[in-house]
Amino acid sequence: MHFLSRTQVIVALGALGMALLVLELVRRRRLSEEYSFLWLVSTALIAILGFSTPLLTWITRVLGFLGESSTVFAAGLAFLTATLLYVSVRLSRLGYENHALTRELALLRHEVERLRGPGAPGGAPGAAGPGPAGRGPEAS
């Protein structure tokens, strides 16, 4: 019992620190509310598991794990896997959106060059501008 109570202190501090970090990241707009939800829920879950010994013992027995720590690790791993999958999905979507924007940008740039007409800086045919027009954000 004594060992577990020390664990409880560690878990409590860890969960509290994690929650504060997540909230602070949201406050500074470094993390969107959408993702913070994921992290806060998982932190709360781990905290509950680590704190309530009877609950943890019960789950461990029901699932047939050898020790309580295995349950906590399993929960953490499951959460990480789910998060990674979710992030992959979001990344794929971002990639698609990025592709579409790049295509649209190319079409619009061409249209701008055409409207400006030849001779204008970055204009279409015959323009001897330095490098391909608009290769970077500095081009105007």
Place this chain on the structure above:
Amino acid sequence: MNPARVLVIVPAHDEEASLRATLEEVRALPACAPAGASAGAGRAAVAGGRAYRVDLLVVDDGSRDRTAEVARAAGTPVLSHAVNLGVGGALQTGFRYAIAHDYDVGVQLDADGQHDPAFLAALLEPVLRGECDVSIGSRFVTPSGYRAPLARRSGQRLFAGLVRLALGQRIADTTSGFRAYGRRAMEHCQFDFPRDFPDAPLLIALARRGFLLREVPVEMRERQAGKSFYTLGRSLYYPYKNLLASLMAWLQRPAAL
């Protein structure tokens, strides 16, 4: 009937060495508008019983070399991607341009000199005749001198077999990039197109949506310059990706058009 408007789309990624020759070769076609001339300025030619005129478009797919300048110097409109998207992305940009500028057919022609514009009329014929939505210039319909390395040949067999299984139609050259897309196909593809390789999965997806495909025998040449798209890393990833995408395209419920 007005002459059909054909846009030859040349996707180019770091192809400064071969692009000029490729563009000049297309320009040498009588149907093609001369350099710097306005669109549709070529003399009308006839394929499949329908007159057509040809314009050129280069899609510079995030090149680091002088690809865009070479194309501009050749008097060709250039669309430049800020970053490299891959062949599929470049074609999609070309399709969007073709639709916005009211073209009837979009033809993919590689910048590296593999595709001979002399076969353009043959490629256009079934599309202009209205017999198919997408025509594919194939190396394998009639025996040609082309022989790929063993690994690639078995890959080609595999995907040709898969396409045949899925569609009940024999398409021997699933990786050919020499294709003509009709208006309806372009309208679909501008939104839904493979990001990297428009190969077997695209053919399956198109056919499942009711687009008609047709193979046309062409001869292909060795690439004149630049390097092949296929590297070791890609050659491991490619079969996996294509197999998965093909299965997904196959599982898709055929949509009524």
